[in-house]
Amino acid sequence: MNILFEYVANILAKNTQLEKQQILSMLEVPAQDKGDIALPCFKLAKEMRLAPNIIAENIAKDITDENLQKVEAVAGFVNFFFKPEFLAETLLLNAKITQEEISTNSGMLGKTVLIEHTSINPNASPHIGRARNSLIADSLVRVFKFLGWNTDVHYFVNDVGKQIAMLVYATQKMQSFTFADLLQIYIDINEEAKTNPQIEQEVFVLLNKFENGDKDTIASFNKLVDVCIKGQTEIFNRLNITWDKFDYESKYIHENITNKILEELKKSPKLFEDENGRYVLDQRGEPIGIEEPMLVITRQDKTSLYALRDICYSLDKARSGADRNILVLGEDQKVYFQQIAAAMRLLGAEPAEVVHYSFVLLPDGKMSTRKGTVVLLEDFMSEVVQKANEAIMEKRGIVDQEIAKVVGYGALKYSILKSSPEKNVLFDWATALNFNGDSSLYAQYNYARIQSILSKTDLDYSTPNLTLLTTPEEIALIKQLANFETMVYNVYEKLNPSLITNYVFSLTTKFSQFYSTQNILNIEDKQLQSARLYLISKTAEAIKNSLNLLGIDVLNQL
């Protein structure tokens, strides 16, 4: 669509006293059928001390252009209507849809972005709330790649702390245990610890040995964390979510990095030793959303707390040389992140750009791992695949596990990514398992329809006469195709994958309307046919690329 803005701005610059840049800043896409491009004249009215409708009329009456059908002045707007054949050819020929077309013009080729995400406690199977983190981040990774970036995806493994020590304690006397058992073990030991204070004491002894480098303890921590990380990543891998690097929190203790950074911090007057002998950062005056921000970074014995280890890790990321450094974090970490960011600035480092997302709520309240009131990602995955299988059975009378996975996992991702990150997602099974309407399957289905048509023809549509595409349905579809590139940049700028689901649904709807009103294969006019084949092949490409940016696959047949 940018090309139309340019076009109109050039016409106006020629026909009026206005500067092209100023015009470009005012032009917009009007609603519905009010035209292709509109110029609101209200700001001009102020400058020129004239009524907006008079300015609009004056501008409109002077304009003639061979590619314009008409120019109307309505209620202070100048509305530009292009000839359909001009729109079709101009927009479709200039539409950038492939990764190559877009990345080579993005000016971002070869840059590197570091993205850290998920980084959940390695204590049990992830629930769908945590998965929101992974899904948003994974989509962003795909968008950056699409624009030509190198991506470096990190996972910070919190292998130090009471939670892990609890699990080590609970499992050390067991013969064997699997990842699947851990959630229940975790719930049980927390329950038990409530009535038996002995447990907590022993857990702290374990933790102490681990931090002090006791080889056997380290081995048993490692064994447990390994089971957790393998179990968690195996689930994410099934969803095609992967990481390039796992960074272990314990490294910062065992390699004595925490002490080194502590020494650096000691040079600042902001660091003080409180009455209990702990090191604390005084963060008053920093942009942190609490009254008297203080960040305690060590225990009484000067050993590190999580905040210090996180500062060390954040410094590593900031100094990695990446052009951008992004972190996806739950909204519960907002204030905490501001505190880490302030500490980073104190050390002369740039904090990460953070993407916060709100929690997933269940119809009867929120999830709690400890209480066991969670919807596990694994359960959602198997439910949604089973539902897909049933639907395939019903429609086609066959069982196909591979198709069911593509359909099911697509629905899972789509249903969570559909909501803007800052909004809570209300998860209910009926909506999540519904494949109709605004869903990934709608897009996948229409993609398959297009592939089916393309497979039935030998006609060469590589050099079509696009001026033949003039119906309202064709034009609406073409306009939406022309928006693909803008959509990708919007996601990139706002770090918001839900814009992709909006786009692909809108695009698919436009295609479906075109498909149901016009024939493609069953027409005599071969020229028109090849133009339409070209149009739908571009549409298929845009659907596929949009879904891929969400981490969703397409199918040639459904």
Added chain:
RNA sequence: GCGCCCAUAGCUCAACAGGAUAGAGCAACACCCUUCUAAGGUGAAGGUUGGGGGUUCGAGUCCCUCUGGGCGCACCA
């Protein structure tokens, strides 16, 4: 108590850096398969954009306030 985020149709969500008559999906109603995949399309219905003020030519969008929900508020990770 203080701070940040959110509130749009019965339900789940849109509305691109304030622009024209606020759009979809689900559910419910009425239609459309001897034609390229009906997992689809069409039509009708559904709204004082949580309440109240303000700024503006123009507010779902910006400001204030109230109500309701989410998330936080050093010595957890």
